[in-house]
Amino acid sequence: MDFSLGQELESLRQRVAIFVEAEIMPLENDKTNYDGHENFKESVVDALRDKAKAAGLWGFQLPKERGGLGVNVSGMAVLYEEAARSPFGPVVFNCAPPDDGTMIMLNKILNNEQKERWLQPMIDGKVRSAFAMTEPEGGCGSDPSLTYTSATKDGDNWIIKGRKWFITGAEGAQTFILIAKTSDDPRKGLTAFLFDADQPGWEVVRRIPIMGPEEHGGHCELKFDGLVIPDKNRLLDVGDGLKVTQIRLGTARLTHCMRWLGLAKRCMEEAASYVENRMSFGTTLAEHEGVQWMLGDVAKEIEVGRLLTMQAAWMLDQGDFAKKEIAMAKIHVADTLHKAADTAIQLCGARGYSKDTLLEWIYRYARQARLVDGASEVHKMVLSRLYLKEKRDFFKWRV
Incomplete structure (x- = not known):
C-alpha cells in the first residue's frame, strides 16, 4: 500500500x-x-x-x-x-x-x-436529503431488525405508517430515503424507498434539541400516517432494505472519520498558535514539557487515525467491504476528535472555553462522534465477533 x-x-x-x-x-x-x-x-x-x-x-x-x-x-x-x-x-x-x-x-x-x-x-445543490431509519420507543437504532415503521403493499403503491427520530437534515430536506418493514423475515424483512417532501401523509413532529451545534435541517422526529409511495420508487428489491443500508453506511461512516480528522487538526492549530505565544513563568507554554507531551500525544493519535482511515479507503477502492477497517477507524477517530478538542481547550485555558475560538463548538459537536452511525461499543462488538471467527486470520496481511 x-x-x-x-x-x-x-x-x-x-x-x-x-x-x-x-x-x-x-x-x-x-x-x-x-x-x-x-x-x-x-x-x-x-x-x-x-x-x-x-x-x-x-x-x-x-x-x-x-x-x-x-x-x-x-x-x-x-x-x-x-x-x-x-x-x-x-x-x-x-x-x-x-x-x-x-x-x-x-x-x-x-x-x-x-x-x-x-x-x-x-x-447540483438544489435540494438536500435525509435518511430515515432510526426509530423511537423500542424501534431500531444500531439494530435494524427492530424496525416497526411498516410499508404495506396496496396495488402498485406502498402505504407507510410509523415513526422515525433523530433524522439528520430532515427539516428542509426534499428527498428522503425511508427504511420500512415489509415482512417478518429476519434478513429480508426491510425495504428501502424514496419519497419527496411534498408528498402528503407524513410530517416533521419536532426538531429535537441537542447538546451540540447542528447540521442544516437538525435532527428531527417524523410521523408517517398513510404516506403513499409508488412501487417504482422502491430501492432495489423488496427485502433489500438492509442491503441498501449497508451500501450507504459503509462509506458514510468513513467519510465521518475524514471530516473529523480535519476538525481534530484544526484543534491542534488553535492550541499550537496559543501556546507558542502565551507566556508562563518566564517561557512560552510551548516550552513546557507537560504541554509538549499533550500536543505530541494528540498529534500521534491523529496520525494513527489518518492511517486507519486511509487503509479503509484504499480497501474500499479495491472492492473490499473493509468492515473491520471501517469499524476500527470509526472508533479511533471519534475518540481522537474528542481528545483533540478537550486537549486544545485545556491548553488554551479560559480562551478555549470561551466562544472567542471554535474549540468549544467543536468540543460539543465531537461528543456525538461516538454515537452517530453506530455507537463505538457496537463497532467494538463487530470487531470482537470478527476476531472470534477469524482468530489469527483477523491480522492477516493482504496479498
Whole structure:
C-alpha cells in the first residue's frame, strides 16, 4: 500500500486548502453569519457554494459526467480532511452529511432515469436529503431488525405508517430515503424507498434539541400516517432494505472519520498558535514539557487515525467491504476528535472555553462522534465477533 499522493490530487488538495483559508475561515468569527442552530446561514452557504463551483471545487466524490470531480475513496479521504479544517467547509463543497452518503449510494443503485429525477438535484445543490431509519420507543437504532415503521403493499403503491427520530437534515430536506418493514423475515424483512417532501401523509413532529451545534435541517422526529409511495420508487428489491443500508453506511461512516480528522487538526492549530505565544513563568507554554507531551500525544493519535482511515479507503477502492477497517477507524477517530478538542481547550485555558475560538463548538459537536452511525461499543462488538471467527486470520496481511 502506497499512500503517497499523485500530483493531480495534491494540486487539488492545495486548492481546497487555499479556498477554505481564504473564503470560509474569515467568516467564522462574524456571528451575523450564523443561524439560530450555530451553523452558517443558508444565504452565506449559498454564496460560498457559488464560489466553490466557480473554482472547480464542487462535489469531490461525485461522478464527472454529473458535475463532480470523480475522485476515488482514497482521494475523498484527502480532500474531505482538508475541507473540514473549517466545520462549515464540507457543506460548501457538497460533501457534508447526510447528502454525501446518500448521493454515493444512489449513484451506485439507481438507473439513469432515476438519477435524473432523484440524484441530479442533490448533485447540483438544489435540494438536500435525509435518511430515515432510526426509530423511537423500542424501534431500531444500531439494530435494524427492530424496525416497526411498516410499508404495506396496496396495488402498485406502498402505504407507510410509523415513526422515525433523530433524522439528520430532515427539516428542509426534499428527498428522503425511508427504511420500512415489509415482512417478518429476519434478513429480508426491510425495504428501502424514496419519497419527496411534498408528498402528503407524513410530517416533521419536532426538531429535537441537542447538546451540540447542528447540521442544516437538525435532527428531527417524523410521523408517517398513510404516506403513499409508488412501487417504482422502491430501492432495489423488496427485502433489500438492509442491503441498501449497508451500501450507504459503509462509506458514510468513513467519510465521518475524514471530516473529523480535519476538525481534530484544526484543534491542534488553535492550541499550537496559543501556546507558542502565551507566556508562563518566564517561557512560552510551548516550552513546557507537560504541554509538549499533550500536543505530541494528540498529534500521534491523529496520525494513527489518518492511517486507519486511509487503509479503509484504499480497501474500499479495491472492492473490499473493509468492515473491520471501517469499524476500527470509526472508533479511533471519534475518540481522537474528542481528545483533540478537550486537549486544545485545556491548553488554551479560559480562551478555549470561551466562544472567542471554535474549540468549544467543536468540543460539543465531537461528543456525538461516538454515537452517530453506530455507537463505538457496537463497532467494538463487530470487531470482537470478527476476531472470534477469524482468530489469527483477523491480522492477516493482504496479498
